[in-house]
Amino acid sequence: MLSADEWSVIGLSLKIGLTAVAAMLPISLALAYILARGRFPGLLLLDALVHLPLVVPPVVTGWLLLLLFGASGPVGLWLESWFGVSVLFRWTGAAIAAAIMAMPLMVRAMRLSIESVDRRLEDAAATLGAGRWRVFRTITLPLSLPGIAAAMVLGFARSIGEFGATITFVSNIPGETRTLPIAIYGALQMPGAEAEVTRLAIMSVLLSLGALLASELLARRAGKGWRGHGL
Amino acid sequence: MGFDIDVRRRLGDRAIALRLTGGPGVTALVGPSGVGKTSILNMVAGLLRPDEGHIGVAGTTLFDAARRIDLPPSRRRAGYVFQDGRLFPHLRVRANLMFGAGRNGGNMDFDRIVAMLGIAHLLHRWPASLSGGEAQRVAIGRALLSSPRLLLMDEPLSSVDPARREEILTLIERVRDASPLPILYVSHDRAEVDRLADHVVELTG
Secondary structure: OOOHHHHHHHHHHHHHHHHHHHHHHHHHHHHHHHHHHOOOOOHHHHHHHHHHHHHOOHHHHHHHHHHHHOOOOHHHHHHHHHHOOOOOOOHHHHHHHHHHHHHHHHHHHHHHHHHOOOHHHHHHHHHOOOOHHHHHHHHHHHHOHHHHHHHHHHHHHHHHOOOHHHHHHHOOOOOOOOOHHHHHHHHHHOOOOHHHHHHHHHHHHHHHHHHHHHHHHHHHHOOHHHHOOOO | OOEEEEEEEEEOOEEEEEEEEEOOOEEEEEOOOOOOHHHHHHHHHOOOOOOEEEEEEOOEEEEEOOOOEEOOHHHHOEEEEOOOOOOOOOOOHHHHHHOOOOOOOOHHHHHHHHHHHOOHHHOOOOHHHOOHHHHHHHHHHHHHOOOOOEEEEEOOOOOOOHHHHHHHHHHHHHHHHHOOOOEEEEEOOHHHHHHHOOEEEEOOO
16 A cells, blocks of 8 residues: 555654654753743743743744754764764654754743642652652652653654645755654655655644543543542 | 740831740740740741840750851751641642651651551542641641651641631640650630640730
8 A cells, every 4th residue: 555665755754753752751841841831031031931932933944953953063972982973864853953943832831840740749849858850750740641652642743744844954865854743745746746745745634643642541441440440 | 854945036016025935845825916926936947037035945045146057947857737727738748748757757657656646548639639637637647757857746736627626626636645745836816725735925016
């Protein structure tokens, strides 16, 4: 049904999406916790910065990434001199673009679930001798886990749908940066590729649907034991 | 071996002030609701910072505005029994009891306290499945097992249905008689306080 090329596009999209979410998980969790519980003057600015990729045109985000990671960009220079690697035109670059674009959604969903944790339980844990880190690990984190899982699935769906920042930043390289949306866009430019567009579009919808169903199942399973009155 | 408390705190347009030196045993704070009884307990536990004053318990200073001492709640070791229980919903009863026990929470203590509170049969249950009285017993056990230097009890009977109150009250008497810990007990029920307390402090609005 699908050609080998089309399978490789799907495989690449999955790899990039999973890498982006995995790399973004600790960062967005830390940001969400700071935004939910922090109290310092720069908080509003940090909040705005986190949300920036949501409102800036993706092509601008891609261009900024190019400036940062390019051969003469600060991060690009550092990666080149320390590790001898470049993320330009590589799938790692596509994962970075996807992670940046997924960040606002992930942080937002995680922040909401952390904010919904009853602070009185955190207080109770503190009176029992738990310091901040232990309170987070044993109370805040487990109680917000369903929301965090949902945030990851949301971030994954956003990652595999990423187009504008990715094509600006790392272009359209078969086997490296040609993800589902980029492949669909490319096929649309070619005469007579309607069938390919249809197949890729169907796969794209199925993947997103699968992600949504997975998040729903996760949310239902989480806390099945303790939320009910089970013994 | 008791409390040495002198705190003042403004909350909105309300001023809470208390000076209290109490011996060992149970010191009760009574007064109408809204007078700031719970706020006093929160200040002793470190959950609310007084504007000025000092808090000492059994010879240890927990807070002193003038000397800039303000121990975080995790280091005050206040065994706090909250009005609403506040058991951790995602942990079974045993894990709730052990939360503050740490590695030095000896099994001797655990078995003795569990037996005294009559909760051995509840250890594998989730908090959501407990009755108000059962939950409050577990909450008392959890506070006792955290090796506290004092106990704070905020209307521990209010979430217990009336038929079971006598039972919990007897338990609290047993805790009082079995441990040397100073107890700060908040209630609005004078009869309850007369029965439990060695000293009574009346708060007025």
